[in-house]
Amino acid sequence: MTFLSVLRTCFEKTVRRGRRSAAAEEADEAAAANELWDLFFELGTLQVATNFFSEHNQLGHGGFGPVYKGLLPNGQEIAVKKLSLDSRQGLREFTNEVKLLLKIQHKNLVTLFGCCAEGPEKMLVYEFLPNKSLDYFLFDKEKSASLNWRTRYEIVTGVARGLLYLHEEAPERIIHRDIKASNILLDEHLNPKISDFGLARLFPGEDTHVNTFRISGTHGYMSPEYAMHGYLSVKTDVFSYGVLVLEIVSGRKNHDGRLGSEKADLLGYAWMLYQAGRALDLIDPSLTKFNNDEAAMCIQLGLLCCQQSVADRPDMNSVHLMLSSDSFTLPRPGKPGIQGRGGRWTTTSTALTNTNTNTNTNATSTHSGVTKVSAGSSFVEDFSRNSISVSSIDEGR
Numbered sequence: 001m002t003f004l005s006v007l008r009t010c011f012e013k014t015v016r017r018g019r020r021s022a023a024a025e026e027a028d029e030a031a032a033a034n035e036l037w038d039l040f041f042e043l044g045t046l047q048v049a050t051n052f053f054s055e056h057n058q059l060g061h062g063g064f065g066p067v068y069k070g071l072l073p074n075g076q077e078i079a080v081k082k083l084s085l086d087s088r089q090g091l092r093e094f095t096n097e098v099k100l101l102l103k104i105q106h107k108n109l110v111t112l113f114g115c116c117a118e119g120p121e122k123m124l125v126y127e128f129l130p131n132k133s134l135d136y137f138l139f140d141k142e143k144s145a146s147l148n149w150r151t152r153y154e155i156v157t158g159v160a161r162g163l164l165y166l167h168e169e170a171p172e173r174i175i176h177r178d179i180k181a182s183n184i185l186l187d188e189h190l191n192p193k194i195s196d197f198g199l200a201r202l203f204p205g206e207d208t209h210v211n212t213f214r215i216s217g218t219h220g221y222m223s224p225e226y227a228m229h230g231y232l233s234v235k236t237d238v239f240s241y242g243v244l245v246l247e248i249v250s251g252r253k254n255h256d257g258r259l260g261s262e263k264a265d266l267l268g269y270a271w272m273l274y275q276a277g278r279a280l281d282l283i284d285p286s287l288t289k290f291n292n293d294e295a296a297m298c299i300q301l302g303l304l305c306c307q308q309s310v311a312d313r314p315d316m317n318s319v320h321l322m323l324s325s326d327s328f329t330l331p332r333p334g335k336p337g338i339q340g341r342g343g344r345w346t347t348t349s350t351a352l353t354n355t356n357t358n359t360n361t362n363a364t365s366t367h368s369g370v371t372k373v374s375a376g377s378s379f380v381e382d383f384s385r386n387s388i389s390v391s392s393i394d395e396g397r
């Protein structure tokens with residue numbers, strides 16, 4: 001690997017000098033070099049594994065680039081994500097981010113195996129999940145039948161556990177920022193694993209991330225304060241999680257214009273039903289059997305997570321508690337922060353530019369977890385409601 005010497009130099013600088021013996025330094029260097037070998041896949045290996053990134057092996061294409069299925073010589077299946085990274089992104093920053101991400105491990109997170117940075121392209125190598133992502137099941141009339149109530153409830157709790165880990169327990173706090181159905185991958189037993197955590201960290205100040213939101217329609221999952229002002233906190237993820245929970249129990253996307261104006265917006269519709277005491281009308285009609293108490297709790301929980309008031313949204317610790325305790329009485333949710341799907345808002349780029357400014361500073365932040373949106377919050381709401389009616393971009397997955 002030709003870049004190894006460059007990387008070794010970078011490590012040398014970080015090796016503590018002082019009064020240590022030359023032998024100890026050499027041992028450190030050898031350990032660092034070994035770590036790098038573990039971290040990097042050779043381009044040739046990935047080319048062979050993916051049949052030279054053939055179209056046939058392509059699993060999907062998100063805002064960050066295409067994803068390919070691959071098979072390593074030892075029989076291990078992998079998913080290779082080619083990142084449309086700007087070449088300005090330094091190898092050292094990239095390596096540091098990947099090293100951090102490799103330490104983020106949990107049963108409800110997709111495992112990152114390593115990366116490849118040979119040539120102009122940078123890639124991430126993940127474990128391959130045979131059932132693809134939740135959206136493939138949930139939003140497909142036939143496939144959604146395989147998601148019975150028990151499975152859905154376990155997906156709701158599994159994603160909560162993964163997010164709790166990212167927010168509170170991981171070696172460094174990670175705010176995901178792109179929680180959505182296509183970022184929940186399913187293993188062979190339909191256990192959920194969150195993917196793409198920490199990806200935004202690899203795109204400091206990049207327009208690519210803006211495109212991600214546009215292309216993949218992530219707007220429907222974004223909290224209003226984040227979409228409008230780039231205010232980022234753990235509650236940004238809590239909001240997206242709430243939208244996801246409502247999608248899981250209702251079996252429909254957060255916005256579906258074909259359902260007519262009353263039902264098109266999932267949050268607005270769920271709120272209306274909840275207030276009318278008819279929350280269970282939201283449940284996916286394809287679910288022939290479900291647990292009423294759990295279903296009602298999930299809807300209430302989803303609405304609590306999507307409240308306009310950031311401070312009133314529970315953190316993932318509370319969410320986890322609500323899901324794991326039978327005796328927990330959930331508070332009544334306040335008004336949801338409906339921000340719609342954006343589409344052609346005039347302020348979209350401004351809002352997202354702010355977001356990207358935050359990308360640099362707060363990606364894994366020292367946030368307290370609560371960002372107050374006081375001034376202008378009514379404006380946010382008014383504007384948001386307007387944005388629903390003017391939005392014209394079809395919701396992504």
Ligand SMILES: Nc1ncnc2c1ncn2[C@@H]1O[C@H](COP(=O)(O)OP(=O)(O)O)[C@@H](O)[C@H]1O
Pocket residue numbers: 059060061062063064065066067079110126127128129130132133182183185195196216397
């Ligand atoms: N590790 C993986 N195993 C199996 N399928 C994957 C994996 N990672 C991604 N995919 C599939 O590739 C698609 C594209 O992924 P991605 O580039 O992250 O875009 P997005 O998340 O916006 O859909 C996903 O929707 C998912 O179905």
Ligand SMILES: [Mg+2]
Pocket residue numbers: 062182183195196
């Ligand atoms: Mg993804």
